[in-house]
Amino acid sequence: MTRVREPDPNIVLYDTMQRRKVPFVPSTPGRVGMYLCGPTVYSDAHLGHAKKEVAFDVIRRALMHFGYTVRYVANITDVGHLLDDSDDGEDKIARRAVLEQLEPMEVADKYFWSFVKDMDALNVLKPSINPRATGHIGEQIKLIEELIERGHAYASAGSVYFDVRSWPEYGKLSGRKLDDQEEGTREAVRDEKRDPRDFALWKHAGPEHLMRWDSPWGMGFPGWHIECSAMSLKYLGEGFDIHGGGLDLQFPHHEAEIAQAEAAGHPFARYWMHNNMLTIGGEKMSKSKGNFTTIQDVLAQHDAMVVRFLLVGSHYRSVTEFSQEAFEGARNGYRRLSEALGEVERRVPAAPPGADAALDAQVATHVQAFEDAMRDDFNTPRAVAALFGLTTDVNAALNAGTPGQDTLERVRDAYRSLGGGVLGLFADGLPGVQAQDDAPVVDALMALVLKARQNYRLTKQYAEADTLRDTLAGVGVTVEDTKDGPRWRR
Numbered sequence: 509m510t511r512v513r514e515p516d517p518n519i520v521l522y523d524t525m526q527r528r529k530v531p532f533v534p535s536t537p538g539r540v541g542m543y544l545c546g547p548t549v550y551s552d553a554h555l556g557h558a559k560k561e562v563a564f565d566v567i568r569r570a571l572m573h574f575g576y577t578v579r580y581v582a583n584i585t586d587v588g589h590l591l592d593d594s595d596d597g598e599d600k601i602a603r604r605a606v607l608e609q610l611e612p613m614e615v616a617d618k619y620f621w622s623f624v625k626d627m628d629a630l631n632v633l634k635p636s637i638n639p640r641a642t643g644h645i646g647e648q649i650k651l652i653e654e655l656i657e658r659g660h661a662y663a664s665a666g667s668v669y670f671d672v673r674s675w676p677e678y679g680k681l682s683g684r685k686l687d688d689q690e691e692g693t694r695e696a697v698r699d700e701k702r703d704p705r706d707f708a709l710w711k712h713a714g715p716e717h718l719m720r721w722d723s724p725w726g727m728g729f730p731g732w733h734i735e736c737s738a739m740s741l742k743y744l745g746e747g748f749d750i751h752g753g754g755l756d757l758q759f760p761h762h763e764a765e766i767a768q769a770e771a772a773g774h775p776f777a778r779y780w781m782h783n784n785m786l787t788i789g790g791e792k793m794s795k796s797k798g799n800f801t802t803i804q805d806v807l808a809q810h811d812a813m814v815v816r817f818l819l820v821g822s823h824y825r826s827v828t829e830f831s832q833e834a835f836e837g838a839r840n841g842y843r844r845l846s847e848a849l850g851e852v853e854r855r856v857p858a859a860p861p862g863a864d865a866a867l868d869a870q871v872a873t874h875v876q877a878f879e880d881a882m883r884d885d886f887n888t889p890r891a892v893a894a895l896f897g898l899t900t901d902v903n904a905a906l907n908a909g910t911p912g913q914d915t916l917e918r919v920r921d922a923y924r925s926l927g928g929g930v931l932g933l934f935a936d937g938l939p940g941v942q943a944q945d946d947a948p949v950v951d952a953l954m955a956l957v958l959k960a961r962q963n964y965r966l967t968k969q970y971a972e973a974d975t976l977r978d979t980l981a982g983v984g985v986t987v988e989d990t991k992d993g994p995r996w997r998r
């Protein structure tokens with residue numbers, strides 16, 4: 509279905525660090541290492557989180573479509589994210605645990621699985637690796653030790669802080685030279701720091717903390733930023749390709765990630781990509797502002813693919829305004845595409861043999877427009893416009909009769925690989941990837957089919973058994989008889 513192609517050398521992306529669009533050249537030809545700052549799992553995810561996840565999912569899918577093998581690492585923050593950025597206040601998960609009368613790890617697990625469910629519903633591909641901060645305490649301690657050895661961090665009262673003045677490059681991503689982040693910080697924390705801009709790598713924790721670990725500086729827990737430096741380097745290596753996250757994470761989080769890695773002597777991400785915000789009434793949707801709608805609430809009212817269509821309808825670097833009218837528009841737009849694809853699929857089996865040169869040429873033009881849009885910093889609104897252009901021509905052709913089968917199959921494959929594979933709007937389309945929540949159903953159905961085939965064989969109805977096997981082969985499923993019984997693979 510989707511062509512296996514040579515890695516496309518003509519992709520351009522906007523690098524936040526360089527503040528301009530630049531050609532994308534991965535450090536290893538054909539392979540992309542990508543890291544995304546994932547959620548802090550202390551509550552159900554809202555539609556703003558969905559914008560970020562879908563934005564980077566589409567970028568990943570587009571790179572796959574363009575012939576790259578992508579290792580996609582997205583972390584789960586389950587410790588150390590404090591209520592305020594100034595290394596003060598409670599841990600978000602610990603506070604939630606008190607409110608819900610749960611163990612902190614129960615809170616983390618509960619909201620992790622809720623997040624996974626939301627992402628599956630939105631057809632977001634699972635990360636290649638989904639590391640959790642609490643599973644990488646050793647790696648974080650090691651990185652902190654390297655920073656202390658090199659003179660870029662210091663221990664103070666059982667905590668460890670990054671010494672911002674020792675690293676003049678601090679601020680290079682965001683262009684911010686700030687010290688106002690300390691406002692409102694308790695004096696005790698301020699007194700522990702040499703400079704108010706210094707940020708925590710490790711925080712001392714007394715016995716009242718349920719999540720704490722032994723370290724060279726006593727019992728404590730890691731600061732929020734250090735997990736991302738440690739885990740991205742562990743799983744993607746030095747100088748990995750793309751680091752993504754929300755625009756609001758540029759400072760202090762990403763700035764801190766860069767300083768922690770580079771000051772310890774580890775070259776960090778080569779490209780920085782940031783998604784803009786989902787807004788409501790012009791304001792960022794956020795948990796703390798209370799102006800949020802959870803993904804679950806949205807999915808109770810709207811088809812998941814319509815939600816996804818709404819999100820890809822604006823560019824990842826643009827704001828998406830959330831409103832009922834926006835949903836109305838998305839519903840109509842999505843229906844237009846899916847109805848055209850449905851009609852094409854219905855007509856393929858009985859279409860006349862051969863091709864239709866005029867429609868073929870139109871399809872090629874729209875596919876080209878779609879791919880050009882995606883090569884240009886993953887411009888999804890332009891890509892969607894190309895799918896609408898395709899739909900206009902396809903509908904006109906379908907109204908005039910039924911085009912040749914070869915052409916109709918090409919039309920179907922274009923919808924599936926571009927709308928499905930790249931934008932994730934229909935199941936199917938990417939090599940090696942299938943709609944995720946279909947897997948249990950497929951497994952159960954295959955178990956039934958194999959059982960039926962076994963029964964045929966036991967009753968010596970070999971022709972029927974072979975017909976089943978051949979039918980499966982026709983859709984790419986191979987059945988093998990092993991000494992432990994039949995096995996299938998695709």
Ligand SMILES: Nc1ncnc2c1ncn2[C@@H]1O[C@H](COP(=O)(O)OP(=O)(O)OP(=O)(O)O)[C@@H](O)[C@H]1O
Pocket residue numbers: 545546547548555556557559560753754755756757783784785786787792793794795796797
């Ligand atoms: N409205 C939004 N639009 C797009 N991305 C968002 C939005 N809100 C949060 N994100 C992204 O989701 C990730 C996690 O955000 P976070 O958990 O801080 O959510 P939040 O609602 O902003 O919470 P809080 O208000 O407590 O800071 C970040 O990368 C952030 O950029």
Ligand SMILES: [Zn+2]
Pocket residue numbers: 544545546736753761765
């Ligand atoms: Zn991060």
